[in-house]
Amino acid sequence: MRPRDDDAEDGTGEAGGFRGAGGAGGAGEYGDAGRPPGGPEGPGGFGGPGPGDGKPRIPLPRASVEDSGQPLPDVVPVVLEHHVLTSLLGAWALAACSAEEAAAVEEHIGDCAACADEAVRLREAVTLLQRPESLDLDPALRTRVLDGCLERRPPRIPVPEWAAPYDAETARLDALLQDIGDAEWHAPVRLRWFEADGPASRRTTVAGVLAHLLTVDGAVAVGLGLADPMGEITAAGRGPAARTEAYWRASHYPPTRLVRAPWREQSHGIVRTVSFTGDEGGMPVSYGDFELPLRDAMLDRAFECWVHAEDIAEAVDYPYEPPAARHLNRMIDLAARMLPGALAARRRAGLAAPGGPHLVTAGEPGRSLRLEIEGSGGGEWLIPLDAPGAVGSAEHEVAHVALDGVEFCRLAAGHVPPADAAAGQLGDREAIRDVLFAAASLSRM
Incomplete structure (x- = not known):
């Protein structure tokens, strides 16, 4: 809007103010002595002519130069010394x-x-x-926004606490996938895990990683009565690796970004179903060659979603943060609870020491290792060393291991060699070695 030529016309000066020319008590344009006949509008109303001059009492709005289609006036430089x-x-x-x-x-x-x-x-x-600012959104932004919304208005059907980590991690991975381009879906990714006493890996792409998550999450979906993403594809043993390899082989072409839609629809379906079932998470979920209770299966899927999201983020050079502390603590707790079983399996395979003279039966206190997790989501766990069902006892503690929380999770994912994982070790070296290798053996493709 260009400035008006006179104060009287726009009502900003003394003569055009709300009090009129006569001030507070004078007989101005709006004063009692100067009020035009016919009420406050005058003969012509607010837009009509004033008394005697034929002009509108309140000027009509003027068109902007920018809206008129005419060229803007040139700015003439002032002459300065x-x-x-x-x-x-x-x-x-x-x-x-x-x-x-x-x-x-x-x-x-x-x-x-x-x-x-x-x-x-x-x-x-x-x-x-001016500090350079990244155009990439903070990966945790969506989680913070959702947390803030849910604090103000809880969902009508709340997500169970034990399913919240899976809900959060799938949402974070989906936010990452929305930001990558078509070509990045074919970026090479190497899946890594630990087998026996050495590392193992499998080469695929970003889309291939998502296909892997789709097929293994499908085991939970089937347990909840949802459709199996494998469809008519059969896989011997139906374990996670067998399901993934069968899905990859059945694809006529390498997976593309089209795999994102069924994966996200399935993850939404899983969260929605566990929210409506009212189950406490004790229902068994079969992975083919082993079973987990539903609450632990959901944590397992959240853990793997985060680990593979980091693999994808590394492949496409995308910043990615660890899970929230409360979710990370639950993942660490699941791994700590699974360690005695993994240690027993390695003993049966001859990959760990057979146990000391204090070998006890299930339910009795025996030797233990204190696992201290530092940093976000940390805590302390007593790991029984003598039997899967034995109770860890502080009185029979023979070793102490300290690790960072994220480092322990990467050890359990097979991304860190056991010999390089521990930040601090004290006590029975053989027990420490067996527990660290048992933690790495929790990983799988």
Whole structure:
């Protein structure tokens, strides 16, 4: 909007104010003595002619120059002396000059080499004052927004606490997938895990990783009565690795970004179903060659979703943070509870020491290792060393291991060699070695 020509016309001056020309008690335009006949509107209403002059009492709105389709008026540089223009260079570099001053400065630096050099130097200095900001959204932004919304308005059907980590991790991975381009879906990714006493790996792509999550999550979906993403595809043993390999082989082409839709629909279906069932999470879920209670299966899927999301993020150079502390603690607790069984399996396979003279039966206290997890989601766990059903006893503690929480999870995912994982070790070296290798053996493709 361009400025109006006179104060009386726009009502900003003394003559055009709300009190009229006579002030607070005078007989101005709106005073009692000067009120026009016919009420406050006058003969012509608010837009009609005033008394005797034929002009509207309140001017009609004016059209903007930008809306008229006409060219904008040229800014004519003002004529300023050299020392004034020199003093304006700093303001010009900060874009703080008026249009006329900026035009004068720009015309001047086209003719004055000294001022031109100073202008360039000041512009470069201004860029250093502004911190570069990443265009990538914080991966945790969606979780924080949802947490804030749910604090103010709880969902009508709340997600069980034991299913919240899976809900959060699938949402975080989906946010990552929305940000990558078509070509990045074919970026190479190497899945890593631990077998026997050495590392194992399998080469695939970003889309292949999501297909792997789709098929293994399908074991939980089937346990809840949902459709199996494998369809008519058969896999010997129906274990996680067998399901994934069968799905990859059945695809006529390598998986593409189209796999995201069925994966996300399935994850939504799983969360929605466990929210409506009212089950406490004790229902068994079969992975083919082993079973987990539903609450532990949901934690297992949340853990694997996070681990493979980090694999994808590393492949496409995307920032990715660990889970929230309360979710990370639940994942660590699941791994700690599974360690005695993994240790027993390694003993049966001859990969761990057979146990000391204090070998006890299930339910009795025996030797234990204190697992201390530091950092986010940390805590302490007593790991029984003599039998899967034995009770860890502080009185029979023979070793102490300290690790960072994220480092322990990467050990349990097979991403860190057991020999390099422990930050602190104290006590029975053989027991420490067996527990660290048992933790790595929890990993699978």
